[in-house]
Amino acid sequence: MTMNRRHQGFTLAEMMVASTIGAFIAMVSIASLRAISASSATVDSVVSRASEVRYAMDMLRRDLVNLQQFGDTSNQRLVGLYVQEGDMGTSYLTFRALCRNKARSDQPEAEMYELSYYLQQDQDHSVLVRQQWPNPQVDLEPGGVVMTIAENVQLFFVRYYDGQLWAEEWPEDMENLPDLVEITIIGEAPTQGGQPITETVMVNIARTVGVGEDTGTDASGAVGSITAPTGAE
Secondary structure (H helix, E strand, C coil): CCCCCCCCCCCHHHHHHHHHHHHHHHHHHHHHHHHHHHHHHHHHHHHHHHHHHHHHHHHHHHHHHHHHCCCCCHCCCCEEEEEEEEEEEEEEEEEEEEECCCCCCCCCCEEEEEEEEEEEECCCEEEEEEEEEECCCCCCCCEEEEEEEEEEEEEEEEEEEEECCECCEEEECCCCCCCEEEEEEEEEECCCCCCCEEEEEEEEHHHHCCCCCEEEECCCCCEEEECCCCCCC
């Protein structure tokens, strides 16, 4: 005896339930992918901003290690100013140091340069710049090559220690160099609602006496720390 079998497909209700479940799974997957992508972008932004602040701090520290402290004392110079601008103040640091990297590759230059670090307004944000003046002379106006070393910098602050007290300025007429120089750079928060990037380094100027060009060994006894957010709200 032959049995007749009836092959049935899905009912309309089953199709609607399956479509609803599939749409829900797709929405959850897309939301998860977006969250992962946003988190990855946040991490990349934080790492990039922290690396930029660290690069600027390392360059400034190396220059201070090579501070001119020997030979003709008339060439020795370190001047620190603090200027109140708006709600916050900013530091201006100028000193003479030995550098191997020439400011102008096509012109003759000595190894001693006058270097200046300060904040400069660039559209809606502040940038930290390094000004390298070759062959500095008293009878000439300061000049040289200006290079941006860190963008979106919120604060550049320098303090000086004379062995007894900390000061926000080191005037031109000071006969000696400071024993310690403390530099703080604060970068703007990489994301809205996040924490700013903060790094502080202290350079022992007294320990750099007689030290030549920096060869990669930290002869300054510099101690530093960096604070970077792990995420954003």
